[in-house]
Amino acid sequence: MATRENSREVILADVRAGLGRAPGAPVAARPAIPPPRALGAPDQEIERLLSEIAALKGNAQRLASADVSTALADLVRAENVRKATQWSTAGLERLGVTSCLRGLGVEIVPSDAGIKVFGDVDLGITEADFALAETGTLGLLSSPAKPRQVSLVPRIHLAIVPARAFRADMHQVFEEAKKQGYLVFITGPSRTADIELTVTIGVHGPKVLYVWVVDGSWAE
Amino acid sequence: MDATVKQIDFRRNTQGVPPNIPASVQKATGRFLGIRAGVVGQLPNWEELREAAHNIRLHAINHLDHYLEMMEKRVTEAGGQVHWARDSAEAGEIVLGIARQHKVKAVVKSKSMATEEIGLNHVLEANGIHALETDLGEYIVQLAGTGPSHIIVPAVHLTKEDIAKLLTQKLGVEAPPDPFRLAEIARQELRQRFFAADMGISGANFMVAETGTLVIVSNEGNARMCTTLPPVHVAVVGIDKIIPDWESLTVLLRVLARSATGQKITSYTSFITGPRHSAGEHGPQEFHLVLLDNGRTRALRDPVTRQTLICIRCGACLNVCPVYNHVGGHAYGWVYSGPIGAILSPQLLGTKIAADLPFASSLCGACAEICPVKIPIPEILLHLRHRVAEGDEQEAAVSPVLARAAARLGAMVYGTPWLYRLTLRVLELAQAPFRRDGWLPRLPAPLNRWTMARPFPAMDGRFRRWWAARQRGKSQ
């Protein structure tokens, strides 16, 4: 059976016949949605985010911007990072992430590199666009400066979270992101429970997730 | 109706289920239910969310034509291509056509019940295109050559020993029965395949009509790999997966993960609108959405069964179902199992093929109680039983003539008080040869269908005699 020219019309006609609706028939209002959660005090929201991520076996901490270079040095040593890549955001620039990594002897791979090169990258660094404390969730957008593969392919993902990323609830994130074409929520490192329900961290996505909520005005 | 699926014989499928299957299944479902209860208990407004989820999904289904057209328009505006498939064969042809156009050799797939439904892997395989399942559980059942036995945990019926043996056999590697090592082996096997694939195929958990956005949840990250790395992304999605807008997602995402795995939210939720939006952006260059009917418009016709289509495929009804827990998913004979399979398969395949399934339930109602979108599953089971037994506006009766005759005879007895009382007395006398200490341990066919599992208590109709004597005593 080949594809048929008029399948669209047939399916829509079947839908309308099944529902007893004429083409262009009026649409009832979408049922009500329970209201969003209220945003907590900034410190509480940060604490909640960190504890939710930690509960999911992510490495979450709060840092002063001045301590980022020390923390990066620790991470590079602990995880044996040889190659890294990062989003090209003004915030990461101001934090001096690239120069710090170079100083640590880490090779910087372009974030838009082809998969043959990119497949071996150890560490991908992003700057979270959104953070939802309630579930320990980060929201990342996509653009030429923010390639999707940076938070996906490297074995370690470091997400740096500015204070301005916090939103009370999915409602606010969606309102801002829905016209952006792409959004991904990341909640902890990748995991599976497909074998005897044993939770195994690190499957196809990053095995290790670092989340640093960095204080200061670096991201403004 | 799908011509490739043979008539489902649930009783045969449930005979001789190896005892390790219910054991593995119950271990998993018990854990899921326990974790689920914990996270649901943390939400003060769970019932309010369920109610809202039900209303939103039913609203979307009741205005399906409107939202499908909106979806099509928005996806097209975003640079994607929309295809419409009436059935499995057409959907397969569409995907194959796209693959051929791009000279695709290797496909990576993330878990999708819709593609299971249309047997897409076989279609591609038959045309020289290898389609690799990348969800760990799907990868395992693909290696095993079977289908998934659970919506969320496809290989739930297999132990780590079974899986280790399978990987050792199929991959020629030393695979120990350790979930962590097994997952690592699969990761290594699959990683280069993701990088080399020319096309990624996914399903979707939701289609947001407002912006033409696909929402895909996953934990392993394989769905992100499939929809991010290959140059072409094809999504095959049932037309029932539509929702009006992003606000609706705030409810549905809250109930989905909690009901499915007991997580507050899965590790990854991707919101994908069309292909990449500029040459400089990372992501697929081409995006195709295949909207699949495959019996769904038939299910729409009946307002009772229509409610089946609001399902969000969380699998909670499987976890809580005592029947599913004892027989596993394969007994249901098709890709959907458990209570949702028992109501969905007869509608998508037709009652001729799946007449057994509406009866594969004790009507205990645990499924409806746990369902996050409040599908009245027992009511739909009863509705479909009626369709099977007597036929309705949708389909003719398919129950055997003998069964129908027996029902008529039974109703005559129950509808005629003197005949009913006489029958009871006759049966009471007839049971004498079978009676052992107040029980009837073994009875001839068809009553042996009861006694093979447990004895009948002996019949004892003395209440009426007692009542008559009591009335006589009173009146004296």
Next chain:
Amino acid sequence: MLSALTGDSGGRIRMAIKVQLFVTCLAEQFFPDMLERMVGLLTRLGVEVRFPEEQTCCGQPFFNSGYQSQAREVARQWMRVFGPTEGFIVSPSGSCVELVRHHMPGLFPAGSAERRQAEDLAGRTREFSEFLQQELQVSDVGARFPHKVTYHASCHLLRGLGLHDGPKQMLKRVRDLDLVPLASEETCCGFGGVFSVIYPEVSKLMTEAKVRSIEESGAEVVVACDAGCLMNIAGGLQKSGSRVKAMHLIDVLAAGGDAGKK
């Protein structure tokens, strides 16, 4: 509570209550003792008990098999019997009450006289424990039952009629009764009416699982409020050689104490 019943005002109010026994076909065939105790208990509580003798069955076996035409026929007979009666219609089986309350009216076209009658009857029909607790406001009938007891929540009573804790509350009021938890209290026992004969192998597995958890509870007696479940569980216990007895709530409430006297 019982003392209130023996008092003047209580007694007068109770005497005014008339009840039609809806014994159900299963209980009539298999549980005559329980039905006699039910009559005894209700009478003791000052209720005037009637037994419409032309009753047969509510039609549930047909309804659950999909034979709605036949279910309608049998329902008509049931309505002919109970239609002209007055007062509550009380049954010892949760699932039969659920059929009458939730499914019988739908067998008849909306707006028809039969539909109105079915709805009236649905509104008057009560499960036994429900009737005692909600209509008589009685949870303690003065029973004494010095045994370890566990409770199986029948599916249609629990989810169909929404009676979650009522029967257990009543068991807790029974003197010397030690109520122990049942691990899978709310899991179906595997009966399911026609299900048990259409898929006997699966029904058997479910029944065996229920029997195992009853055994593991350490109880001497398992209580339920539905003749179907009791018939299945009792059979399962018998088959496994268990010493645990399956009893109706009524059997326990009629034991010992004041209510036990005839």
